[in-house]
Amino acid sequence: MNNGEISIEGGSNTHAEESVPKAIVLNEHAQVCLQHLLRVWLGFERDLSKVPLLRRIDLGTYTAEDHQVFLRNIRQQVIEGSRWITRTASSFDRDHAEIRSTIISHAVDEHRDYEMLEKDYVASGGELNDILSMERNIGSEALHGFLMHQSSQPNPIDLLGAMWIIEGLGEKMATSWSERIQELTGLGEDSTRFMAYHGHNDSEHMERFYATLDSVCVSDVAVKRIVKTAKVVARLYRLQLEEMEHDLK
Amino acid sequence: MSVYITSTGRFLPGPAISVEDVEKVLGAVHGKPSSLRVQIQKANKIQTRHYAIDENQQTTHSNTEMAAKAAEQCLDRAFVGREKVGMLAVASTQGDLPAPGMASMVQAELDLPEIEILTTHGICSSSIMALKAAWNSMRLEEHDAALVLSSELASRLLKKQRYEAATTSTFAAKRIDFSTEFLRWMLSDGAGALLLQNKPAPKGLSLRIDWIRGFSHAHALPTCMSVGSAGRPEDTRTWQDYDTYAEAEQDGALLLRQDVRLLDNLMRMGVDGYLRLVEEGVSKPSDVDHFLCHYSSHHFRNKILEMLNTAGVGIPEEKWWTNLYTRGNTGCASLFIMLDEFLRTEELTVSEGDRVLCFVPESGRFNTTYLHFTVVSQ
Numbered sequence: 001m002n003n004g005e006i007s008i009e010g011g012s013n014t015h016a017e018e019s020v021p022k023a024i025v026l027n028e029h030a031q032v033c034l035q036h037l038l039r040v041w042l043g044f045e046r047d048l049s050k051v052p053l054l055r056r057i058d059l060g061t062y063t064a065e066d067h068q069v070f071l072r073n074i075r076q077q078v079i080e081g082s083r084w085i086t087r088t089a090s091s092f093d094r095d096h097a098e099i100r101s102t103i104i105s106h107a108v109d110e111h112r113d114y115e116m117l118e119k120d121y122v123a124s125g126g127e128l129n130d131i132l133s134m135e136r137n138i139g140s141e142a143l144h145g146f147l148m149h150q151s152s153q154p155n156p157i158d159l160l161g162a163m164w165i166i167e168g169l170g171e172k173m174a175t176s177w178s179e180r181i182q183e184l185t186g187l188g189e190d191s192t193r194f195m196a197y198h199g200h201n202d203s204e205h206m207e208r209f210y211a212t213l214d215s216v217c218v219s220d221v222a223v224k225r226i227v228k229t230a231k232v233v234a235r236l237y238r239l240q241l242e243e244m245e246h247d248l249k
Numbered sequence: 250m251s252v253y254i255t256s257t258g259r260f261l262p263g264p265a266i267s268v269e270d271v272e273k274v275l276g277a278v279h280g281k282p283s284s285l286r287v288q289i290q291k292a293n294k295i296q297t298r299h300y301a302i303d304e305n306q307q308t309t310h311s312n313t314e315m316a317a318k319a320a321e322q323c324l325d326r327a328f329v330g331r332e333k334v335g336m337l338a339v340a341s342t343q344g345d346l347p348a349p350g351m352a353s354m355v356q357a358e359l360d361l362p363e364i365e366i367l368t369t370h371g372i373c374s375s376s377i378m379a380l381k382a383a384w385n386s387m388r389l390e391e392h393d394a395a396l397v398l399s400s401e402l403a404s405r406l407l408k409k410q411r412y413e414a415a416t417t418s419t420f421a422a423k424r425i426d427f428s429t430e431f432l433r434w435m436l437s438d439g440a441g442a443l444l445l446q447n448k449p450a451p452k453g454l455s456l457r458i459d460w461i462r463g464f465s466h467a468h469a470l471p472t473c474m475s476v477g478s479a480g481r482p483e484d485t486r487t488w489q490d491y492d493t494y495a496e497a498e499q500d501g502a503l504l505l506r507q508d509v510r511l512l513d514n515l516m517r518m519g520v521d522g523y524l525r526l527v528e529e530g531v532s533k534p535s536d537v538d539h540f541l542c543h544y545s546s547h548h549f550r551n552k553i554l555e556m557l558n559t560a561g562v563g564i565p566e567e568k569w570w571t572n573l574y575t576r577g578n579t580g581c582a583s584l585f586i587m588l589d590e591f592l593r594t595e596e597l598t599v600s601e602g603d604r605v606l607c608f609v610p611e612s613g614r615f616n617t618t619y620l621h622f623t624v625v626s627q
Contacts, residue, residue, distance in 0.1 A: 024559060031561035035524055038556060042521040046469050046514065058471050058511060059482045180510070210559065 044234035088151040139240030161230030174199025255450040257589035258323030258442040265297035276409030289434040298437035298577025315440040316400035317358040323442035335392030338379035374611035376581040377618040400440035401580040418501025437577035441585025456622035467614035538603040
């Protein structure tokens with residue numbers, strides 16, 4: 001990481017400016033919803049610093065073994081991710097054809113991401129069989145159970161709140177973690193491809209997110225549903241990350 | 250009971266030092282110019298600043314003297330006798346003496362008899378803690394007037410001799426040690442003073458204190474800015490755990506450090522607190538006429554700010570005002586020095602009824618503070 005330090009005001013800001021999505025005017029409900037979602041995200045992100053495994057990234061003591069534990073534990077969620085997303089798409093009726101199309105294309109983008117993750121694991125010094133045989137950790141079970149249940153409900157617009165958290169974390173992995181992990185562990189780029197990949201097309205993702213939020217978040221009830229699901233997913237996602245310490249391998 | 254800031258004062262030691270001359274004052278470590286200075290100065294955009302040390306790194310004004318000088322100016326401008334002042338609250342990151350509290354020393358310097366004193370300890374937000382405590386004492390009607398001072402003498406921590414003495418530190422070991430050098434090119438010296446009264450000044454503009462709030466995130470986030478440890482993750486000793494202070498100094502445990510990698514959290518937590526106040530209905534972004542921020546707006550020009558705009562709660566850039574670029578980043582003294590100039594500058598029009606939102610974040614361990622004033626005249 002060349003002068004990663006100064007990039008807080010130089011490099012990374014330029015990057016951030018470039019990826020700022022086009023100005024969009026949201027309806028009032030969507031604006032309030034975004035205010036709440038921002039706070040849910042900021043609280044989630046801050047509390048990641050309390051997760052022992054991730055705190056070691058902050059403190060500079062994260063090791064290659066930690067990285068293997070992380071990848072081994074996150075794979076199941078990535079596999080299950082495409083399942084709840086596709087189920088979400090099928091739970092929307094024809095009055096929601098637009099959002100259904102958006103979700104289907106999103107699912108196509110990501111449904112084989114776990115293969116990249118498996119390669120990263122091997123590049124990090126792990127045995128392929130270990131990651132392939134890894135079951136869902138306790139937090140992944142809870143997160144997966146909740147998401148499959150919510151996505152089976154008719155017109156599950158609240159899952160926008162889930163996407164907000166999960167996509168946000170994907171972007172954080174790309175911008176804050178992947179290079180730092182290489183620097184701390186001495187591992188190469190090929191061990192963090194899954195993390196780095198999620199930084200791509202971020203501005204386009206945000207535009208799509210805003211457009212969807214504006215179209216479905218048109219009442220107080222919708223705001224409450226979306227924000228509540230974001231909170232549940234943030235909590236269960238953190239549980240999944242906390243449970244990595246109790247690696248079931 | 251309403252409480253008003255009825256007078257302000259400031260003290261900036263010595264001449265304004267330009268970007269190029271900063272290293273002449275702080276000194277080049279081992280006679281070698283810093284390879285990071287220009288880069289860091291370009292990023293912080295501070296054009297001029299002041300130091301209470303001279304080009305031989307000898308102290309020209311003590312921290313106590315600077316605080317007292319700002320206080321004298323504030324009291325000279327006040328429409329009330331100094332005998333009415335019942336409380337003195339003083340904030341600094343590091344007073345001249347580790348003990349007693351700095352307020353005792355400043356009280357003596359100002360010769361204010363039998364007054365209630367308070368010293369607050371922290372970094373940038375310590376002045377807001379002092380102001381809030383004084384405001385609360387006034388609200389309890391214990392005093393008719395209170396003097397709140399904030400003063401910083403950071404240059405004593407930043408002079409070349411500190412770095413030269415740290416022979417076994419991370420600074421000595423690395424070719425470039427960003428975390429120990431970052432603040433060297435950021436911070437400078439100065440003091441500010443505010444006088445609180447239970448009624449507005451008879452002439453000119455006063456600031457009514459509407460609310461002061463703070464949210465600290467130390468429970469979750471690691472230490473970001475500190476003095477007292479050697480800056481190695483595996484080493485838990487603090488400066489007093491070494492056998493001698495000399496060993497602590499050699500090991501770099503007395504150097505000022507900033508873990509810049511964690512600094513992004515400060516902006517994020519700043520936005521979180523702001524949104525919390527909006528959510529609670531305390532702050533209405535559309536009502537804000539002036540936004541005074543301890544951090545300059547260019548630090549915030551990124552995605553999160555853009556999201557605030559999209560969420561309908563951004564503060565337009567023309568409402569931002571700061572004097573950090575010309576007076577320097579003086580830590581806890583910054584906001585008071587800013588308020589003093591805000592009420593006098595011709596750069597903008599400040600009128601009765603204007604609403605002023607201030608934001609003072611502290612990176613130490615992520616304390617974010619917010620203040621709201623209304624401009625009034627009697």
